[in-house]
Amino acid sequence: MKKIVQKFSVPFTYPVCFTHRVFDPSNKTLSSILRPPSAGPARALVVIDAGLDDASKRLTRQIERYFRAHRSRLCLVRKPVTVPGGENAKNGWSEVRGIMTAAGAAHLDRHSYVIAVGGGSVLDMVGFAASLVHRGLRFVRIPTTVLSQNDAGVGVKNGMNAGGAKNFAGTFAPPFAVIDDFDFLKTLPQSEWIGGVAEAFKVAIIKDKPFFTYLCKHAAALRERDQAVMEKVVTKTAALHLRHIASSGDPFELGSARPLDFGHWAAHRLELMSDFTLGHGTAVAIGIALDSTYAMLKKLITPTERDAVIRGLTDCGLPVWSPLLERTGARGEPDVLAGLEQFREHLGGRLCITLPAPLGAKREVHTINLPLMKKAIGLLCPT
Numbered sequence: 240m241k242k243i244v245q246k247f248s249v250p251f252t253y254p255v256c257f258t259h260r261v262f263d264p265s266n267k268t269l270s271s272i273l274r275p276p277s278a279g280p281a282r283a284l285v286v287i288d289a290g291l292d293d294a295s296k297r298l299t300r301q302i303e304r305y306f307r308a309h310r311s312r313l314c315l316v317r318k319p320v321t322v323p324g325g326e327n328a329k330n331g332w333s334e335v336r337g338i339m340t341a342a343g344a345a346h347l348d349r350h351s352y353v354i355a356v357g358g359g360s361v362l363d364m365v366g367f368a369a370s371l372v373h374r375g376l377r378f379v380r381i382p383t384t385v386l387s388q389n390d391a392g393v394g395v396k397n398g399m400n401a402g403g404a405k406n407f408a409g410t411f412a413p414p415f416a417v418i419d420d421f422d423f424l425k426t427l428p429q430s431e432w433i434g435g436v437a438e439a440f441k442v443a444i445i446k447d448k449p450f451f452t453y454l455c456k457h458a459a460a461l462r463e464r465d466q467a468v469m470e471k472v473v474t475k476t477a478a479l480h481l482r483h484i485a486s487s488g489d490p491f492e493l494g495s496a497r498p499l500d501f502g503h504w505a506a507h508r509l510e511l512m513s514d515f516t517l518g519h520g521t522a523v524a525i526g527i528a529l530d531s532t533y534a535m536l537k538k539l540i541t542p543t544e545r546d547a548v549i550r551g552l553t554d555c556g557l558p559v560w561s562p563l564l565e566r567t568g569a570r571g572e573p574d575v576l577a578g579l580e581q582f583r584e585h586l587g588g589r590l591c592i593t594l595p596a597p598l599g600a601k602r603e604v605h606t607i608n609l610p611l612m613k614k615a616i617g618l619l620c621p622t
């Protein structure tokens with residue numbers, strides 16, 4: 240047998256910028272990031288989350304004005320495309336196809352840009368479409384929800400839902416750049432504003448106890464929409480996510496461990512069971528409460544630590560229970576438990592669930608004691 244072992248590595252670098260009023264013509268963040276090719280300005284297709292456009296009608300005009308003001312460096316290839324916001328954006332192929340068609344019609348090449356402005360669902364879907372056209376266009380994310388600014392928008396994954404599974408189709412494709420504009424957060428409904436804080440708790444509980452303490456201390460401020468506190472929380476959470484991706488040794492998740500998905504096996508299942516009426520952040524809060532309760536039953540964290548998690552989440556106004564947790568499937572078992580096998584299949588290899596052990600640190604486990612998990616569900620039940 241002859242064998243050639245091919246080996247190379249590709250370093251990835253992308254900026255994650257934090258700003259205000261990104262489309263004010265005097266703000267140079269975007270114009271300095273997009274690199275014009277050797278001849279002419281940088282060509283860009285902009286895609287806007289319809290939910291966002293409803294919340295800020297003037298956005299399309301602002302974007303057009305911004306590109307006009309920077310026309311020596313930037314060219315808007317067409318009027319911004321608006322796509323449905325929320326999970327509908329990534330349910331099935333239709334929106335993905337629409338973006339690919341728009342990119343083709345505008346003759347975007349691999350040095351052109353697709354800029355998505357919106358929540359995590361729209362960013363996932365547009366990023367997926369952009370990663371497929373010509374095997375990858377330059378993709379810039381401008382996340383507009385707390386969750387997308389601190390988590391979904393800063394990482395390396397794109398995707399869409401298909402066949403009844405979250406993120407069934409998707410790609411690992413680092414963005415060209417990310418720009419978090421905190422002003423977008425002001426128009427969020429309360430559920431989306433606070434939902435994103437669940438991802439801050441998630442990463443704090445398994446990685447950073449002082450940050451967990453900070454979140455608990457500022458729970459009321461977060462609930463009452465203190466913009467300055469939220470900006471700190473978003474920046475810190477994004478930094479923790481970015482550090483993990485850069486330093487975990489597995490940015491493209493080739494192994495089975497996925498610590499950033501603490502609480503997510505149940506969350507993804509609950510989202511599906513609710514027909515996506517439960518938002519991702521809300522579902523993550525319930526998933527964190529469930530897995531923290533299970534971790535307490537497994538003696539990985541103390542009852543005091545578990546109670547601090549539940550109190551921190553509830554003080555923020557995040558839920559720690561859904562009646563869906565009690566819904567039973569065909570064999571009389573809680574339906575949510577089907578999320579364990581779906582999670583394993585999505586990761587590949589053997590089941591790997593991250594739990595806090597102790598608070599501020601993590602442990603990976605490969606089996607779940609189902610009677611104990613059912614007991615954890617019972618302990619969360621408010622009645």
Ligand SMILES: NC(=O)c1ccc[n+]([C@@H]2O[C@H](COP(=O)([O-])OP(=O)(O)OC[C@H]3O[C@@H](n4cnc5c(N)ncnc54)[C@H](O)[C@@H]3O)[C@@H](O)[C@H]2O)c1
Nearest residue numbers: 290294324325326358359360383384386391396423426427
């Ligand atoms: N790729 C990743 O690494 C990653 C990580 C975590 C989560 N996600 C995905 O992100 C998605 C959730 O994203 P999300 O929590 O940002 O919610 P979302 O994108 O579903 O948006 C929620 C709602 O808020 C609206 N909206 C967006 N910005 C707004 C604004 N500024 N003002 C008013 N309304 C606004 C949207 O139109 C939508 O109706 C899920 O599909 C989840 O799986 C992806």
Ligand SMILES: [Zn+2]
Nearest residue numbers: 438503519523
């Ligand atoms: Zn998440």
